[in-house]
Amino acid sequence: MSYNDPISDLLTIIRNGKMAQHRYVDVIISKIKLSIVKILKEKGFIENYIVNDEKRKIRVFLKYTATREAVIQGLKRLSKPGLRRYTSYQKIPQIFGGMGLMILSTSQGVIDGEEARALKVGGELLCCVW
Numbered sequence: 725m726s727y728n729d730p731i732s733d734l735l736t737i738i739r740n741g742k743m744a745q746h747r748y749v750d751v752i753i754s755k756i757k758l759s760i761v762k763i764l765k766e767k768g769f770i771e772n773y774i775v776n777d778e779k780r781k782i783r784v785f786l787k788y789t790a791t792r793e794a795v796i797q798g799l800k801r802l803s804k805p806g807l808r809r810y811t812s813y814q815k816i817p818q819i820f821g822g823m824g825l826m827i828l829s830t831s832q833g834v835i836d837g838e839e840a841r842a843l844k845v846g847g848e849l850l851c852c853v854w
Contacts, residue, residue: 742794759834802849812846824854
């Protein structure tokens with residue numbers, strides 16, 4: 725288990741669960757992971773999530789199509805502990821012409837790329853999902 729980069733840990737657990745076609749995955753809770761999971765739920769990349777405070781875990785229910793294909797096709801960590809990547813709101817990249825999702829950590833909290841452009845705030849590029 726990774727203790728240096730909890731965001732990469734979250735993305736890897738979701739990626740592995742998707743490839744194994746699990747119904748859900750369990751992740752150790754933190755504020756930033758919970759923020760990322762909330763954004764994934766709002767944008768329709770995951771079905772739901774449940775927070776268990778006693779066990780300090782988040783259960784993330786993965787979303788699949790009728791033919792049992794995962795809705796999440798890919799996850800990529802952009803800013804790493806060894807190399808942080810920051811951007812202004814004008815230069816926030818679009819993933820697959822707007823079909824993907826960019827997640828940023830800004831002064832307004834953890835938000836997606838569209839919201840960051842609307843609020844005109846830049847920040848650290850955490851990850852992208854498509």
